[in-house]
Amino acid sequence: MSGLQGFAEHGIIRDLAFAILAGALAIIAALVVHHLLFRLLHRIAVRSEGAVDDMLVDTLARPSRWAFAALALVLTAREIPALDDIWERVAGFAMPALVGWMALAVFHAFIRAMTERTDISDADNRRARRRRTRLAIFSRIGTGLIVFVTVGLMLLSVPGVRDIGVTLMASAGLVTLAVGAAAQPALKSLIAGLQMALTEPIAIDDIVVIEGETGRVEDIKSTHVVIRTWDERRLIVPTIKFLDTSFQNWSRSGTGLTGTVMLYLDPMTEIAPLREEFARMVKASPLFDGRVSHLQVTNMTHEAIEVRLTMSAAHLGALGELRASVREGMLDWLRRRSLQDEGAAEGA
The missing domain is CATH 3.30.70.100 (Alpha-Beta Plaits)
Known part of the structure; x- marks a missing residue:
C-alpha cells in the first residue's frame, strides 16, 4: 500500500514538474515571438509619417509582453491537465488585470497622440486649447473607469469577496444609502469634470480671475484646477468652484x-x-x-x-x-x- 502511495506521489511530482517546465518553455517561446513581432512593428512605425503608431507600439510593448505569456499558458494548459489546474487558480485574477492594463495602455496612447496633434503655441490657439482641455478631462475620467472595472473584476475572482457581495445584495437598501453618502464627493467631482468638458467654461491656457487672483489655467483635473499666477505661484481651485461661483475668463472668445x-x-x-x-x-x-x-x-x-x-x-x-x-x-x-x-x- 505504501508503495502505491509513493508511486502516486512520484507521479504527481513528475506531472507538476512537467507542467512547470512546459509552462516555462511556452512563456519563453511567447516572449521570443513578442520580441520579433514588436521589432517588426517598431520598424514599420518608424518609417511611417504619423506619430500615432509610434506611440501605440511603444505603449503596448510592455503590457502585451505579459499578455503573450498568458496566452501561451492558456494554450499549453489545454494539453496538460496539471498546468490547467494551476492556471485556473490564477486566471480569474490575472486575466482581468492584463485586459485592464492593455485597455489602459491603448487609451493612454490614443490620448497622447491626440494631445500631440493639438498645438497651443500659435497665437490663435483657442480651438486647440479647448480640444486639449477635453482630452485632459476625458483621460482622467476614462482612466478612473478602467481601473475601477478592472479592480472589480479582479476582486470578483476571490471567493470571499464574491460571498461578501452576495451578502450585501441582500441588504441593498442600506448599502445603497451608505455607498451613496460615501461616494457623494467623488460622484460630484466626476459630474463636475464632465460638465467642465461639455460646457467648457475654461480651457487649458485660459487667463482667469478668481477670488481676486489672476493667472493662467495650467492643468484641469477631475477634482481641481491648477492656475499659475504671474509670480509662478500655483493656485489649487476645486473644479466645482468654476461651476458654482462667478469668475472672469479673459481669453474665452480669443487670445487677444x-x-x-x-x-x-x-x-x-x-x-x-x-x-x-x-x-x-x-x-x-x-x-x-x-x-x-x-x-x-x-x-x-x-x-x-x-x-x-x-x-x-x-x-x-x-x-x-x-x-x-x-x-x-x-x-x-x-x-x-x-x-x-x-x-x-x-x-x-
Missing part, C-alpha cells in the same frame, strides 16, 4: 487681451499732444496687435486729472510688456516735455 495704464496729471496738461505721443508709441511697438488704442480723460479733481490709456496685445505676456513699456515711455516723455517747458520759460 486689452489692458489699461492710468496716469494722474496736472489739470493744465494739454491732452492733444499727449494723445498723439501715445498713438505714436503704441503703433511703434511690436507688441501691439492693432486692435485697440485710445486715450481718455476718465476723471478730474481740483488737484489732478485721471487719464486712461487703453491698448491691446495678442496674449497676456505681450500685454504686460506693452503696458510697462508704454507707462515708462509716457512718463519719460512727460518729464522731457516738462524740462523743455521750463527751459522755454527761463529763456523768455
Whole structure:
C-alpha cells in the first residue's frame, strides 16, 4: 500500500514538474515571438509619417509582453491537465488585470497622440486649447473607469469577496444609502469634470480671475484646477468652484487681451499732444496687435486729472510688456516735455 502511495506521489511530482517546465518553455517561446513581432512593428512605425503608431507600439510593448505569456499558458494548459489546474487558480485574477492594463495602455496612447496633434503655441490657439482641455478631462475620467472595472473584476475572482457581495445584495437598501453618502464627493467631482468638458467654461491656457487672483489655467483635473499666477505661484481651485461661483475668463472668445495704464496729471496738461505721443508709441511697438488704442480723460479733481490709456496685445505676456513699456515711455516723455517747458520759460 505504501508503495502505491509513493508511486502516486512520484507521479504527481513528475506531472507538476512537467507542467512547470512546459509552462516555462511556452512563456519563453511567447516572449521570443513578442520580441520579433514588436521589432517588426517598431520598424514599420518608424518609417511611417504619423506619430500615432509610434506611440501605440511603444505603449503596448510592455503590457502585451505579459499578455503573450498568458496566452501561451492558456494554450499549453489545454494539453496538460496539471498546468490547467494551476492556471485556473490564477486566471480569474490575472486575466482581468492584463485586459485592464492593455485597455489602459491603448487609451493612454490614443490620448497622447491626440494631445500631440493639438498645438497651443500659435497665437490663435483657442480651438486647440479647448480640444486639449477635453482630452485632459476625458483621460482622467476614462482612466478612473478602467481601473475601477478592472479592480472589480479582479476582486470578483476571490471567493470571499464574491460571498461578501452576495451578502450585501441582500441588504441593498442600506448599502445603497451608505455607498451613496460615501461616494457623494467623488460622484460630484466626476459630474463636475464632465460638465467642465461639455460646457467648457475654461480651457487649458485660459487667463482667469478668481477670488481676486489672476493667472493662467495650467492643468484641469477631475477634482481641481491648477492656475499659475504671474509670480509662478500655483493656485489649487476645486473644479466645482468654476461651476458654482462667478469668475472672469479673459481669453474665452480669443487670445487677444486689452489692458489699461492710468496716469494722474496736472489739470493744465494739454491732452492733444499727449494723445498723439501715445498713438505714436503704441503703433511703434511690436507688441501691439492693432486692435485697440485710445486715450481718455476718465476723471478730474481740483488737484489732478485721471487719464486712461487703453491698448491691446495678442496674449497676456505681450500685454504686460506693452503696458510697462508704454507707462515708462509716457512718463519719460512727460518729464522731457516738462524740462523743455521750463527751459522755454527761463529763456523768455
